[in-house]
Amino acid sequence: MSGLPDVSKMSISKGMAAVYAPKKKPGNMGTETRFQTNLTRLEVTKNLVYYKYDVEMALFFRMPSGSGEINEEKPKIFTKGPKNDPDTQRRKGQATNVMQALTKEQAAFFDLSNNTLLYDRQAVMFSLRELNVPAQGVTFKLSSNLVTGKQEAAEIRVKIARVTENFQVSSNDVAKAVNIRPDQADKGILEVYNLLISQKPFKDQNWVTYGQCNHFMLKAPNGFGPDDLKPLEECMEMKVGVSKSVKVLEGEGKQPTVYAVTELKKTAIHRGNQNLVDKVLSMFNGQGGEVDLRPNSYNAKIVEKKIKGLTVALTYGNDAQKEPKTFTIGRVNGPAANSRETSFTGAGGEKYGSISDYLAKKYNVKLRYPQYFTVSPKSPMRGGNRPWFPMELLMVCDLQRVQKEQESVQNQAIIIRCSAALPEKRFNQTAAMKREIGLVSDNKMLLNAGIKPDDKFTMVKGRVLPQPSIAYAGQGNRPTTMQAQAGRWRIDRNRFVKAKVVPKWKWHILYGGQPRQSDDLVDDYYSKLIREMSDRGVEATEAGVAYHGRVNSNTVKAIFEEAKAQGIKFLFFISETAVKLHDQIKLMELEYQVLTQEIDYSRMKKTVTNNQRDTLTNVVMKINAKCGGLNHEMTLHGLKTQTKSPIESPNCLILGFEMSATASEAPCLGFAANHGANYQYFKGDYRFCDTKNPEALATCIRDICKTVVTEATAARKTAINQLVVYLNGPSEGSFKDLITLVTPRIEEAIAPSKQVTIIVASKSHNERIFQQQISGENATKQNIPSGTVIDTHIVSPVITEFYMNSHLAFQGTAKSVKYSVIHDQIGYDLNTIECLTHLLSFMHNIVNLATALPAPLLVADRCAKRGRNNSIAKYGSGSDGPVDFERLNSTLTYNNKPLRQIRFNA
Template sequence: MEELAKQLNNVKFEKNIVCGSNPLAAKIVEKNKSRGTPVSISTNLRRIDIEKNQPIYKYAVQVLFFYNKGDKEESVEISKSVSKGPEHERDKAKCSKVYKKSVSQSPELQKGGPFFYDRQSCLYSFSRLKNDEIMCSLKGAEISSRPSFIRAEFKLSKVKESFQSTSNDISKTVNIRPAQADKTILEALNLIISGKPLEDPNVLTIGNCVHYLYDDSKIQMDRVNGSGGKSSAVGTSKSIRTLEGKEKTPTLYMTTELKTTLFHPDNATLFQVLSDYSGFSPQMKCNNPWALSMKDFFLGVSCYVNYGKFKDLGDERVMIKIKGFGLSAREQTFECDKKETTVFKYFKEKYNMSLQYPDLFTVLARGRDDKNQNIPVECLVLCNSQPVRTEQMSKDEQAKLIRLAAAKPHERKRNTDKVVTEVGLGANVQGLIRVSQPETVTGYVLPKPTIKFGGEKKVNWNDPNKRGPATDFNITRFSKPAKLLSWEIVFDQNVPLDSAIGPLINTMKEMGMEVRDPQKTFIVGGKLRPIFENAVKNKRQMLLFITKSSNNYHQEMKCLEQEFDLITQDIRFETALRLPQQQNTRKNIINKINIKLGGLNYEIDNEDLKNRLVIGFETSQKGGLGDAPIAIGFSANMSAHHMQFTGGYIFVKRTSDVYGSIVQTVVKICMDEVIKNRGKPSSILVYFSGVTEGQYGLINEVYVQQIKEACLSIHANCKPHIHVIAASKIHNTRLYKEDQRGFSNLEPGTVVDETIVNPLLNEWYTTSAVARQGTNKAVKYTLIFTTQPVPISVWERLTNDLAYDHQIVYHPVSLPAPLYIAGSYSTRGAQVLAQRRAIYNAEGEFDFEATNEKFGVLNKKLFSTRFNA
């Protein structure tokens, strides 16, 4: 394990990998489907029909603004804006203004079309222009009121590639080789369908595909109002995709998903916003606890500068982003004209402004030469139409928004359809494009798996006395009980709870475990380390903590668990008080303990799993640019029993390709373990979670090769069958069970693999978990690669069966066990790293080897257990 951990430090990150030339696993068409109970399913997808032989022409747009700069002219292109947030939306608004003015001056743009402009660098037309290039020069305050503004230029020209596509090109938008798919018509239709909302003054469009209503009174939804004038708005996202369709030929569909988002107040002064928060005062310092706690709510908020020569220019005012809080205007000094002055004096002398709140902290923003500048709070006004990012919300605001979004199925469907109508996405376009009502498809409810437990017993799904929802089951004895012979129960100092010990031990014995009485120990002075040191000396198997929630030892306990390589279990004192009366709570705790000690609570009867290694990759954190470390979790059935899933986490750089650096290493680790415990598998199935369709080529051509190399590194003849499946909740498809009673959540085990899936690939949606509240979201699965083509029903059944293998809760979870467990490992790794901090080398770079060696689990006994159960 140590040698494998060291290999991580030598991983080379491939940049700009271009993939998609190799074919993905082709769809296998099944006949005589009889694998489950059919059910009618309503969706949020609408079929898009376009007239046959309808051409669509693509033109490039360039918008330039020219300004006086001293004795020369300077041009700025805003049609390829690289700005983000409100600044980007402002650039698009400028482009739209220039385009509309150009249309009024160009007879050709008045006669042709209809035209659809994306407010940046692209315009589509249903007719070809007589001239391949149009130029307009525009002047006047209606374009820009800036004193230095000279003119704007609008240039329209036909693009060099993909100039013309037609409605007959729909089949070209999908290809078993992803790189060869021509998405031109999809890009065009995404804009064309948004034509009406883009022109509607009651609709706020973010990007080109998310539309919010200013006036949503017709929707009759509740609103969330937060501190600082925040308020929610309802809207819909939209995407155009090519799917299988009813006729089993590539068909266009529009997906619309309900969006409920919190927005900052429009055109509010920053001082007003701050004043709305309890505890604010005009003399607040930047190091005040209130300011320190509130800073995150304002980081990244865009504001207009409300002073200087541009203060009366409306949307053309200077825009800044808040980077933090600084010293007050009276305290903050800087050099101006080679003399030191304060912000307070500078504003008085430069702008003849006597600041009202000179003792209030200032706002830090990026100035010239990337140096911070300090701006008085009273001189800033929030930019309009700013969505509130999650990190800018309080926990209460996040909770309220989640509750608002967690609508019941019939409510979500009704509101989605209403918003689509109000926004204008459900309307036909120019008589050439027709938008249908939401599609209805047939799904299948798969049979529940056979579940065996101790005493050769099986779960009786038809038992009228079974507890909970229809998917819940109960077991009376573990399939493989563990032994707990040396353990300690840890209490707070002078706060024992002997009444909890007996019921726990009795329940362990009832479930078949061999248990000896524990030793009791107490936390002294809040110090946990001595507890672990003594436990290791005494060769304890486990530490069971029963402590008051107010002490909050959990995070530190789990970090010490990793450091000392010793299993722990945490029970809140308040919960333990009720253990004698609550059998289900006791069983839940014992379920965890048995699994952590290497036992098996029950097993799923699935022959396809017996000689197959199943690996899941998951991360609870987003990828992206930068090299800040994140934790990738993985889990596999590499233990002695094929239904036991264990694993761990590995720290990697935060990149857009989150898994690429560790695939080969992890597969090699899992192969070594399964060979040691059960022998060489005949097949490997790997699930990758959270990947997008754009990464299918990467998985197929890079990850698959790494899996093969991991096998060959074991032995030249180690060539098991390989199957790779991508799992994703990063989609906007919503599915609703439809019957005579209306719309409801799908039953667990419902699959959809026709009409609304990829026309060329083995793709399906599965809903595994019970929705306790709101509307459940199906997981989309796509078979990316296989060396042994089999009907898609094999993968559907296996994936559904694995959703029942959580072992702790007796009902299916939202993902198959290897992915669900890998996700919990990823979360644990992130928690350990947050508590202990990553290690960097002398050059300031993240040190893979040192961080994984010190804070990882690959070289520990924990790795062979399900320590995070």
Template structure:
């Protein structure tokens, strides 16, 4: 049996000329973006809102003026013997491997660099020097020699076929920057920003955490404490022997600063992550799972749970020539489980042998767990290999991904991180101190305490309900004449139909009594078939929470094109006991699903001719990793405050939105024209864009929108505003009143001090935070066909957070984004119920077919708020 070792090592070799050519071409294509300026920066809005003091987790970085920083390229090659006696050269200093394997290569480079420091006096007496453990070294003084080159043959690698490591350091020509180049780190044209100063300072600041024995660095951005020493409770999960660690993430940016003086700042945010055990035998980890025994088969439910908890884990080989290699051990990735060693066979030298016999013959190893399923891995060539779990070790400091959290790990992690604002702020500062980010080992940098700024609390828009005769009624109540309530047999909730009808009528709806239907458990299709034939307007399912059939109901809703609503049996019982808020929530949903409007938000920034569209994507993956779900939502219905949503499946790529913008925009604009009027103003939010995609939105997305307008009518040129929004940032903002740290009030806007000096940027807290610390949404006005009025955009965003309609309190995201995100999640769940996307005969994903069968594009209820 091949261990895949040679194949694995070959994959680390220097790229072939063709690969280099492709990489250069790709880089050139990407450089075409970012040369067009974003919307011109306007002065922050100051007219509306009550001023509040804001404390942050953002620290000012002060640098000595005119300090020169010199860049050097580092090349580190490992030379090893092949089995045929020839040499193999691997470049470690430009590792393209991912995650744990990449960190492994960085550690190798650090060891070689430290040997180089011992070798060359220039690296001991000059500098100081700061190495990124890959191909870049920064220095605060010039190295006298143009090149430094040597080879090392010991200590840095324990592999038996290791010959030597070659080290080469060269000055990078024409690369000399100064700390006075601060303003060049940001530009209205993102592609013209010179980030070298930021990159060099990030490496310099990371030097202290790298030097601390109790700190483990993930990439160059997050520094975790191996042994928590700041009083934070560590979570332990017996199954899998998982434990949590706390760390601090850092990011550097040019910000406005105080008194309109831009400066460099570092955000330091607390991170809590879950980790697998380090260097523990895999067999020991398997034994921690409930139901495990030494004769466990891969086809059992217990094995399936273990696969879910371990799929994708990185493991070391730990037998024969691979024992004791430590960091240099051969890595494999767990993909599943196979047959026991006596039954798992493969061909060696033309002979069919079992895994058990192979290990005895080749290594003299008697597999003790010979009745236990084996571990399935896939090597670089795509071939599956199998190993006994007793001969594998868990790779060290390995994060537990969300997909591997099979119990309540994710929920408990959220609870652990959901500290009150004063606790989170204090804990973050302690963690930053412990990992070494609050200090620097150089004289040219000093890092301040977290900075403060000011914000404004915008007044919430007024809500209007009903009319003078019935002020409790909905603003636009719907009728419901033909509907059905479905129970499982023997589980009807008597009287719930009467209470629902009475409450709907009190809210102004015209409602007839429902049909009551009791069905055998799990028999959903007949209900939908009969409802379709009888032209039922709404099916209300009332079932016990334990059955967990919500996703199945929604999949059938999409398939049969019939609106549904699920009420848990336990919730219905609360209604019977007089829970008015619970009852109101049910009725709110019903009216919205039917196309009504529960209340009217009086927003002067959302006139009837203003079209608002939100795009978002699902953060979770319920299916094939090669497909993504894009959600969208717009006010294209018959009222400017009615938002309907949908979703589209796309092939996963760096640009998730680009392929759907034109079709979605055209469809929703036509719907608005049919339902109300042709809009003169168009506002589009793209939620979840990374900073690196801002130029894409400014240049590509804006042009797609303009092309869409002209395709509808050559003279059609509505005012267009494009806004990027994200919660994937590390900034934490706290309200400060009389020295007391607390959460931000809903409607708090911050657009000074800690925002970009070149982009129109603001932070907004939409909702009340009932648990933990407020996480604001960051907005960037990317494109505007008119002069940006930041105050109007901030107020519109704040008003849209009041417009959810199901709940009367504000939401953390504007309704078009909120509904778009929920729509994307709906699409993902349906894809999971359907066992993945439609496939072509050749096995490729059929995107068009998947959208046709699993989407709402051609469904009548697709133009309603079906996922209310």
């Protein structure tokens, strides 16, 4: 073994394959405590072999000549197809029916009395007994009536063949599922077990499965009442289910062990088999009068994002009742069906004056709403066209989830409230779903197939880290230090550590209705805020106040033009709730380089009438941070480790990158770092880049690192030779690219030292941690305490991982952050990394609370959101064309602009 290289001292840029950083010893700081989890240990039967087969199901048709001959060239393979929810569910249902019929018809071949089959309802099947399949595979024929009633359909053919690689998967291969070299991990056994524990929801018609791991019940089980699944607006319904996965983890005594993770989930689905026009009209319930849905109307624009991406079926035509044609809506706000704009000539030369005219003559269909806008498919239909269809002739397909963009604000709020169950309730409901999905010790199907689940969830040992101390300037220039309690503290009468002078500023009050000449509430708020600023040491000149009514984007632009002409550097907005100009204000901030802050008028009113000083303090904290000030400083206190913390080192830079985004958002990378003179002041920016392209992402991160290293070197007047980089968003599947592509580029920023530690943060995992004994009436008492850390038992056997809960949840159940140290050239012990991460969660600096994510990631997240919002405000959303990253980065980032030097998005 002495001939092997020391991976802890090796630069990835030398061309080696991906290798995780050596696994570190667990930390030992803090008070040891036991916790409950939502993980179930699976006892594995040894010496079982699972045989893996490829499955292809195809529907063949007869030649149109009428000869009865089968067309061998154009079968319809229904184990593949579009990925929208309705089509996927239909295909999987057909595949299930065909497989059930096949196993019954070919009982001797499959021998189910002595065998277990695990079919994923697509293209993969495992068998506990080796099937008599020749090298070229075996093909069975079944009646086409299993999937279609069309006369031209001839037969179904099912081909089963051995997979070309990893034909045999052994239950003895559990430890092979993880490897310090991710390329060499053999996850075949995890595929078997994931499929195995999905069998009950696959076969039960009360369940619907999205992907392979997200299972929802159409009818909620016992233990779920009206408060858990409230009615939704706009013809949507809420369903409860579970997201599950199977993993090989460190286990008790560091023996790699198989666990099933079950996370309670709720989702919204569109009510199926409903006329699309009725669904659209439901969006305007309560408005009274006739709804204007003509093309380009205000209502049409509101509806657009709510139905784009919806899969619908035609309600007219020869197959409308049995097998209707379906498509996913791609274009909305098309011409009215009675518009002459839609006139056309038919294939036989027939003249049609409009879509309405065509439907009346061709199908004897008279439209109720011919004046409404039409919609068209996302992809061309047969013949290569994307025709316009009246909404009233379309039916919403069943079992499709509501996309984020389709949710109303009201529905989002309902789902959030219903999902925010307290720990005790969430734990009990998760246990109920564990039983519903069949993860119990007496499940005969699981036992026959080689696993026995524990009936109870796994208990683990963890620790609670000490709380840090917070320093203020105190009163009368007498510094004050206090210790946080349970993730929070009171500022009392203390002044900020580094209070700033607010530059020339002006207040603007934005009303949705008539303008006012004055507002007593605003006057009171102004006086209170100025007094609070003075108490905290923040200085400001007298601000003018202007009042605006019936405001719009032109109002905002005029305000910034005036600010530019008058040399105003800070605009303070108070907006009525009905005024929705926040994104325009922030876009103007970027373009004019004038700081802004906006608060809601109703919140301002509540602050004044209820004398809420804490709320005033929070506003002043944001103002000071935006102006480059530092409200408080953290001291290590009980978090001091043997190794010097990176936050104390002038030569070490701490960065955060936010890499997560939805498919519909502009691809934007947010970042933040402590690259100024003060090591605890984190500021950031964003760049537009193709975050799904590893090479492009690596180049973008390298360029950012070089920039902040240069700025930090100048600010601190010393060389930067260490980088601690937090990444938020990447999944474990992308760790390989992070190590082999991104890491070498980051190393270029501090060559030749190349001392880089990379820590990936994730809140998208399914693991939950609960107190051993849950008690109390509210979230703060029931949730795990601030400082909770777990770095053994339920972590990876090969990656240094830990779960940390730095904040104290005030509602619902806390979601701990999972951290993975994937690369480490600096060599910190785990105590140092855990204590640093915990400390950084107290450095958000605009609240007196610890946050779930450490400050560099939280600031980076806010920057990424600002970038995406600015892009939408400037250019709109939903563009299908290529993204011009160079244009976006030159016009829509803060790079090389004055506000880049401060935390503009505090």
